[in-house]
Amino acid sequence: MNKEKILNVTSLDSEERLDYFIRKVADFEVLWGNYGDNGWLQLYAENGRKVMPFWPEKEFVVNYNITHKFKCSPKEIDLDYFLDKWIKGLTKEKIDLLIFPVEEKKSCIINPLELKTLLEEELEQYE
Template structure:
């Protein structure tokens, strides 16, 4: 991915980044997270709510990790594994999802079940 595309997509508002995320993840059938020695990157908001971030492409994860100086690396996950296993676990553990967070921009926070519905709706378009 070239730097201009990276910057253009990162400059989108949270709603547009969500749309980009849904289309890209459904198209590639991959979802990207940030993984380190202690497992997947887990964030929290000012109220203590647990949030796990996910991205549509490797380069965005790498940029996020570098910007925040996280010692994590990008790791892909099969979309169907995510939908069938992770969604239930995140819901049970009361962990929400930050969709495609970028530096100095508000993130779109969504429940796992809400994200599942959006992704499954988009996947139906591909059938």
């Protein structure tokens, strides 16, 4: 991915990045998390709740790690596995999802079941 595309996409507002995330994840049937020595990266929202960030493409995770100096690596997650297993676990653990965070911009925080619904609605258009 070229730098111009990264700049163009990361300049989108949070709702536009959410839409981009949904389309790309449905297209490629994968999403990306951030994995390090202590497991999957988890952060805290302003309200104190745990959030786990996810991205639509590997390059955005790399860019996020450089910006925030995280010693993590992008890790691909199969969409079917995410919808079948991860959503249940994240819901049970009360972890919200931080969708496509980028430097110094607000990002959407949604619950796992909301994301599942959005992704399934997008996937129905492909059938």
